[in-house]
Amino acid sequence: MRYISTRGRAPVLDFEGVTLTGLASDGGLYLPESWPQFSADEIRAMRGLSYPELAYEIMAPFVGDSLTDQELLGLCQQAYGAFDHAAVTPLVQLDQQHWLLELFHGPTLAFKDVALQLLGLLFEKFLEKRERPLTIIGATSGDTGSAAIHAVAGREGVEIFMLHPEGRVSEIQRRQMTTVSASNVHNIAIAGSFDDAQSHVKRMFADPVLTDTLDIGAVNSINWARLMAQVVYYFAAALQLGAPDRKVAFSVPTGNFGDVFAGYVAAQMGLPVERLIVATNKNDILARAIRDGDYSVGESHATITPSMDIQVSSNFERLLFEANGRDAEGLAAQMDGFGQSKTLALDPMQREGIAEMFSAHRATPEDTLTAMRWAYENCGEVIDPHTAVGLHAACSLTMADEIDPAIPVVTLATAHPAKFPDAVEQAIGTRADLPDRVGDLFALEERFETLSADYEAVRDYISAKATR
Numbered sequence: 077m078r079y080i081s082t083r084g085r086a087p088v089l090d091f092e093g094v095t096l097t098g099l100a101s102d103g104g105l106y107l108p109e110s111w112p113q114f115s116a117d118e119i120r121a122m123r124g125l126s127y128p129e130l131a132y133e134i135m136a137p138f139v140g141d142s143l144t145d146q147e148l149l150g151l152c153q154q155a156y157g158a159f160d161h162a163a164v165t166p167l168v169q170l171d172q173q174h175w176l177l178e179l180f181h182g183p184t185l186a187f188k189d190v191a192l193q194l195l196g197l198l199f200e201k202f203l204e205k206r207e208r209p210l211t212i213i214g215a216t217s218g219d220t221g222s223a224a225i226h227a228v229a230g231r232e233g234v235e236i237f238m239l240h241p242e243g244r245v246s247e248i249q250r251r252q253m254t255t256v257s258a259s260n261v262h263n264i265a266i267a268g269s270f271d272d273a274q275s276h277v278k279r280m281f282a283d284p285v286l287t288d289t290l291d292i293g294a295v296n297s298i299n300w301a302r303l304m305a306q307v308v309y310y311f312a313a314a315l316q317l318g319a320p321d322r323k324v325a326f327s328v329p330t331g332n333f334g335d336v337f338a339g340y341v342a343a344q345m346g347l348p349v350e351r352l353i354v355a356t357n358k359n360d361i362l363a364r365a366i367r368d369g370d371y372s373v374g375e376s377h378a379t380i381t382p383s384m385d386i387q388v389s390s391n392f393e394r395l396l397f398e399a400n401g402r403d404a405e406g407l408a409a410q411m412d413g414f415g416q417s418k419t420l421a422l423d424p425m426q427r428e429g430i431a432e433m434f435s436a437h438r439a440t441p442e443d444t445l446t447a448m449r450w451a452y453e454n455c456g457e458v459i460d461p462h463t464a465v466g467l468h469a470a471c472s473l474t475m476a477d478e479i480d481p482a483i484p485v486v487t488l489a490t491a492h493p494a495k496f497p498d499a500v501e502q503a504i505g506t507r508a509d510l511p512d513r514v515g516d517l518f519a520l521e522e523r524f525e526t527l528s529a530d531y532e533a534v535r536d537y538i539s540a541k542a543t544r
């Protein structure tokens with residue numbers, strides 16, 4: 077499989093190249109040159125496969141010659157064998173029409189593990205042949221940092237430096253990062269904000285003091301391999317609910333648009349998807365884009381769903397590219413304009429194409445708490461606030477008769493409720509226990525370096541510590 081950039085001016089890469097690269101060199105995002113297709117018969121034949129076997133079937137066409145069949149299947153078994161549920165992403169029924177797809181059975185209790193556990197193994201595999209290790213540098217305000225650290229911990233040929241703003245991530249999130257004892261994991265608390273940390277990281281990617289002697293990599297959500305791994309659970313859920321002989325709709329708590337774009341990919345590959353519901357909180361740039369064609373940066377709001385507090389959704393560029401008929405030149409011009417003015421008007425073709433598959437819905441904090449209460453009182457399910465934003469959107473559409481009652485609606489449960497205990501307590505009056513598998517986070521020793529927010533101090537620390 078060959079991969080091309082949405083902006084058309086970056087080198088064409090194979091799967092290995094695209095896995096080890098983040099952003100394309102022209103500022104665009106990589107996509108496969110064409111979508112692999114599965115017929116209804118082929119999809120029917122996937123019923124009853126284990127999750128690792130299904131992951132292998134779905135991903136093999138994307139991986140192409142970069143791995144042998146045995147290697148890919150082996151990595152899937154290793155990545156998903158470590159999840160604490162035999163089904164990996166179990167489905168839970170809420171009522172006649174609504175279901176939850178639990179994506180939080182990995183080591184850090186958020187859906188990001190599903191993709192990152194595999195990505196860590198892919199890195200190790202592809203880096204075997206290289207002499208220099210890959211140095212991953214990232215900044216986190218919470219979830220991504222811990223999932224990335226757990227993906228890379230103990231892997232050969234790769235190490236990770238993760239910056240977080242001192243005192244501004246929750247205690248559980250900090251401990252999920254700082255109690256990892258592997259020697260290739262380096263946590264840095266900086267005395268500054270998340271924006272300081274992120275702008276330092278951006279600067280380091282272009283700083284010759286580091287780039288002259290290190291191979292620097294990223295694990296952010298624009299990485300194609302992460303998206304690809306997320307396509308699998310759309311198939312897994314739909315197959316259990318009767319696909320390909322019955323359509324299924326999905327409601328997805330959305331931030332950077334990675335997770336819901338994977339649903340779009342599943343549909344392009346032949347999975348009968350009735351609708352994809354983009355659920356947002358008050359940071360609603362996507363809801364405005366999908367409903368009104370207005371993709372413009374708004375004010376940023378802090379909410380009880382911090383993993384969806386975004387200003388810009390990086391992966392939305394991939395959908396804009398698909399919806400303009402893959403016109404890279406037109407898209408590059410649109411994105412250049414967006415870079416300058418922070419606003420972008422979707423053209424009529426993009427609006428129509430997107431409306432065929434996507435709906436968008438925004439939840440207020442009250443909507444979010446109400447959905448958590450409904451799930452608890454009516455279905456006995458304790459859900460996290462991000463999942464609740466998705467469930468609110470799902471129920472809003474079904475109650476408005478916008479989805480046929482015969483079509484199951486699956487809400488993606490993106491985090492374990494124990495990760496956001498305060499919001500859960502506010503909604504239902506009790507806290508969810510941390511599952512045993514995370515161990516006693518509060519008894520383990522923490523390991524991190526505290527540095528000033530000064531750029532040179534952080535860079536020089538990394539330069540001195542990094543393995544060459």
Ligand SMILES: *Cc1c(COP(=O)(O)O)cnc(C)c1O
Nearest residue numbers: 330331332333334335383490491
């Ligand atoms: C990252 C995250 C999201 C948003 O996912 P995107 O792929 O960025 O849209 C939603 N919920 C939780 C709990 C997350 O960690």
